[in-house]
Amino acid sequence: NAGVTQTPKFQVLKTGQSMTLQCAQDMNHNSMYWYRQDPGMGLRLIYYSASEGTTDKGEVPNGYNVSRLNKREFSLRLESAAPSQTSVYFCASSRLAGVSYNEQFFGPGTRLTVL
Amino acid sequence: QQQVKQSPQSLIVQKGGISIINCAYENTAFDYFPWYQQFPGKGPALLIAIRPDVSEKKEGRFTISFNKSAKQFSLHIMDSQPGDSATYFCAASTRSGGSNYKLTFGKGTLLTVNP
Numbered sequence: 001n002a003g004v005t006q007t008p009k010f011q012v013l014k015t016g017q018s019m020t021l022q023c024a025q026d027m028n029h030n031s032m033y034w035y036r037q038d039p040g041m042g043l044r045l046i047y048y049s050a051s052e053g054t055t056d057k058g059e060v061p062n063g064y065n066v067s068r069l070n071k072r073e074f075s076l077r078l079e080s081a082a083p084s085q086t087s088v089y090f091c092a093s094s095r096l097a098g099v100s101y102n103e104q105f106f107g108p109g110t111r112l113t114v115l
Numbered sequence: 116q117q118q119v120k121q122s123p124q125s126l127i128v129q130k131g132g133i134s135i136i137n138c139a140y141e142n143t144a145f146d147y148f149p150w151y152q153q154f155p156g157k158g159p160a161l162l163i164a165i166r167p168d169v170s171e172k173k174e175g176r177f178t179i180s181f182n183k184s185a186k187q188f189s190l191h192i193m194d195s196q197p198g199d200s201a202t203y204f205c206a207a208s209t210r211s212g213g214s215n216y217k218l219t220f221g222k223g224t225l226l227t228v229n230p
Binding site: 004033040041042043044045048050056058059090092097098099100101102103104105106107108109 | 121124146147149156157158159160161164166204208209210211215216217218219220221222223
């Protein structure tokens, strides 16, 4: 099993460009998450999908959109990239929905720079 | 509003010493407290977790101490090894709406264990 995979690993964008970050998991997990990690800020939740067909905003959703394409895939889209979106983006998944005691499995991350 | 406060930001320990990282929270609705470990260039991975109905949980050299009345919990790493050098995040889980749950992370502690 590959676990959680993310593409691309690295990306450089110019201000105003758009792009989609891809995430897939092969663990048959129900819930999926997108986080951003900035120096000194920890991990902040952007959007999550508790189960296939549902998505909800997290702590920092502005400037992002998501699509839960199917149970395996959860994509994050930047419609008009801004330098403030320069960050490392992590996708995660967890087996259960509606349960607090729920380990999240993280992907390797996408390092995005917006010039 | 930072809901989970983590300290220190960085910590240097000698090999064989004890590493202690502390977290404090305000929201009494939190009901699951995991610690994640992250090595450079990798995604975070669950290290150990505790529920608020116990005061301590030990797994090998790693122990979580939980003080519900003080709303504090801490990670102790006994006999610290250079291979423990990583960033550690505490987190807390709470219901985010309906039957969904989400994690709130602390800002992280960079641990360096010198040989």
